[in-house]
Amino acid sequence: MSKDVEPIRSVKGMRDLLPPETWLWQRVEEEARQVFHAYNFDEIRTPILEPTALFTRSVGADTDIVTKEMYTFCDRGEESLTLRPEATASVVRAYTEHALYNRGGIHKFYYLGPMFRRDRPQKGRYRQFYQIGAEVLGSDHPSIDAEGIELVALLLDRVGIRQYTLFINSVGCPNCRAEYVRVLRQALRGVAAQMCADCQRRAETNPLRVLDCKVPGDQPLIERLPHIIDYLDAECRHHFDRVTQQLRERGVAYTINPRLVRGLDYYTRTTFEVTSGVLGAQNSLLGGGRYDGLSEMIGGPAAPGFGFAIGQDRLVLAVEAAGQLKVECPLEVYVAWMGDGALAPAGELARQLRRSGQRVEIAYQPLKLKRSLAIANKLGARFVVIIGEGELASGRYQVKDMTTGEQEAVERAEIERYLQAKREEAAPSET
């Protein structure tokens, strides 16, 4: 490392994911894709950069995300662009832009990728973070909500997470929410003075957020505030009852949390969230809900939607804590060769095994056998094939099983089959 030049570091709140952790990330992504495919969701990929207005209109111009947490800049001094802080708005934009609603039916999308939010970093919260999410567009049927939540439960199960709480609530439609906010403001007028400074401010600016307050002293007061569920109109109430009924039928355990109000403006009716105790203060693992008005907010047609986003950084933390998902990426074969004449034949064997899909490493330069074996051992190789003068002369290579230390001479042409047989006898149940 040079002492004269200031080393360049990664941007604050953005981190490198290194192996072996990337193996775990891949596993989580593979499980997610499988579950999405099983529920007939298709992948959608939208740009990371969007016009700023997409988010100011959808997420809510007064939310913290828009007012102070977005990476916004002017492109060549002209258009205001923003690194996406979430993906739902983009998916709905794409749905509208390509007039997918004209194709009829219900559209089910999933996506994986980085999002950007200029928060102060802490555990489970980064400025570049990753979400695994899904959106269902084109129907407001309660079955959509129930199926999405069922999907989430299956995915959590697949990655070995069993310790979590699923909260559900309904925030109603704009009509009943307006009524509730009025009642809530009324109720707050009486007690706000006894609450924390933040709540006193929220009582004026965004009374729903008072319900989220974590200050212990405020809790008894919040308990006595009216619940939005009691102010839902008949249709919203019916919708909520159908969703919860279906969750019971589907065997999905949930807890109704009347205080669960999502932070984004576009949510209607169903909201839900999964929290995990292993995540620290940022305990929300995923969240989502219905957003029947979002499409119109960004200039599209009326198009009901439902979706959720899983915080992948947090999901991986929870997967690691649960310790159920074992990820191994074993090196199958290390090819050790001695003498210049052995390089070509050794390379040929490595190429053959690699083409059949095995993970193979080969020494790049001449090494003593002792050194080769030490490297193979460090790399965790299951087998080492040893090729030197004697092996070349006989046409039989030494194959060493690193787990048992046993080795035997195998005909060159038989090596691939031999390794296959050894693997099967070691793990007969796996295929």
Added chain:
RNA sequence: GUGAGCGUAGCUCAGCUGGUAGAGCGCCAGACUGUGGAUCUGGAUGUCGCGGGUUCGAAUCCCGUCGCUCACCCCA
């Protein structure tokens, strides 16, 4: 944006009230010229985050600054 804690070898950390830099792990080599893991021996690596101050002398004390972490806030 606010607050607290922490910055010493590649990693994890020790270094008491100031006296000139250490351990374990890892890495390299050898004991062992074609046999890894174990053991033993030896070796390399640090502007003690950075800048300033106090002092005969600072990793240690003081101030500032940067970075990381956690929490608040907000949220996945």
